[in-house]
Amino acid sequence: MSPPLLPPVPYHASALRPSWPALPAALRTAVAERLGAPVVTARIAGAGFTRGFAAVLDTADGGRAFVKAAPAAEQPHLVDWYAREAAILDRLPADLPAPRPRWTLSAAGWFVLCTDAVDGHTPRLPWVPAELDATLAGYAQIAAALADPPAELTALGLPHLADLARSDILWWEEVAAGREPTPPLPAPLLGRLPELVELESLLPRYAASATGLIHGDLRVDNVLIDSDGRAWFCDWTWVCSGPAWFDLAGLLLTAYASGLDADRLFAAHPATAGAPPDALDATLAALAGYYLTGAAAAPPTASPHLPAHQRWSGEQSLDWLAHRQGWR
Incomplete structure (x- = not known):
């Protein structure tokens, strides 16, 4: 195993969010009325990369909600x-390890989403074996359930990973064509642009045949470990049609950075059954380009820590790929 290489800012402290008292008074009143009791404590969510408000709210009647x-x-x-x-x-x-929704609300010019609260913490890095095992087991349950998704979910007209890849994820071709600046690359990889373009181009082709749904944004900051050691999966905005091994590869970037045998973890997971032999390489190439180019163009409405995390994630993707390809 390699020594761990931790992210520049811990995932549990990556967000920059407003406090409860900083919200408009009319909004706080509307939320409290919908919750049924005054809010007595608000624990701001430290994980994530947006500036939106996110917190576990405790109410005077003993209730709790996210x-x-x-x-x-x-x-x-x-x-x-x-x-x-x-x-x-x-x-x-309903039986998936995901927070259950309660209600939505529009008030004082704000939109509010309320779900059940999960009493848990962001997985610790380097990965604790029990937390990683729980996360991989939880995702196996999700992948199995979404392999044949319910009709009411697919009726939402969710996007396809193959289309998202072509429109938003694949960037090495843009770099090669001079339409995007070349991100900083280690010297041994400066001449590997043709291989990176070829590998990332496989992703939409492989994803096109997938019929199931995936989380689409599976990172460690979207996982919570509860007091029983069970993993819960949050932030379901980017669900799309695609192969479950794409989710798994993104999640395992932190396992690779933790010095673990991420190749073995990927190959042993049920989500990779039937995956093409180079599915992981195609995903790592695509993620490396996506993160490294994105680090230079993070929106001002995002957390100020986003560019550093994108750069770090891109570097881990590229290093893992280089290790697998024998490029170093």
Whole structure:
């Protein structure tokens, strides 16, 4: 095993969010009325890369809920994301380890999504074996359930990973054509651009035949480990049609960075059954280009820690790929 290489800012402290008292008074009143009692404590979610409000709210009657909120004028994209997530959560199979939705609300120019609260913590890095085992087992349950998704979920018209790859994920071809600046690359990889273009081009081809649904944004900051050691999966905005091994590869970037045998973990997981032999290489090439180019163009409405995390994730993707390809 290699020594661990941790992210620049811990995932549990990657967000920059407003406090509960900083929200408009009319919004706080509306939320409290919908919850049925005054809010007595608000524990801000430290994980994530948006500036939207997100917190576990405890109420005077002993209730507890998780609430996300965003202002429609300043962050319309977040409003769209939260509304999309609400629709997806409402249609996920009820037995999945995902927070159950309660209600949505529009008040004081803000959109609010309320779900059940998960009493848990972001997985610790380097990965603790029991937490990694629980996360991989939990994702196996999700992958199996979404391999044949319920009709009400697919009726939402969710996108296909193959289309998302062509429109938003594949960037090495743009770099090779001079339409995108070349991100910083280690010296041994400067001449590997043709191989990176070829490998990433496989992703939409492989994803096109997938019939199941995937989480679409499976990172360690979208996982919570509860007091019983069970893994819960959050932030379901980016569900799409695609192969489950794509989710798994993104999740295992932190396992690779933790010095673990990520190749073995990937190959042994049931989500990779039937995957092409170079599916992992295609995904790593695509993720490396996506993260490294994105690090230079993070939106101002995101957490200030996003560029550093994108750069780190891109570097881990590229290093893992280089190790597998014998490029170093």
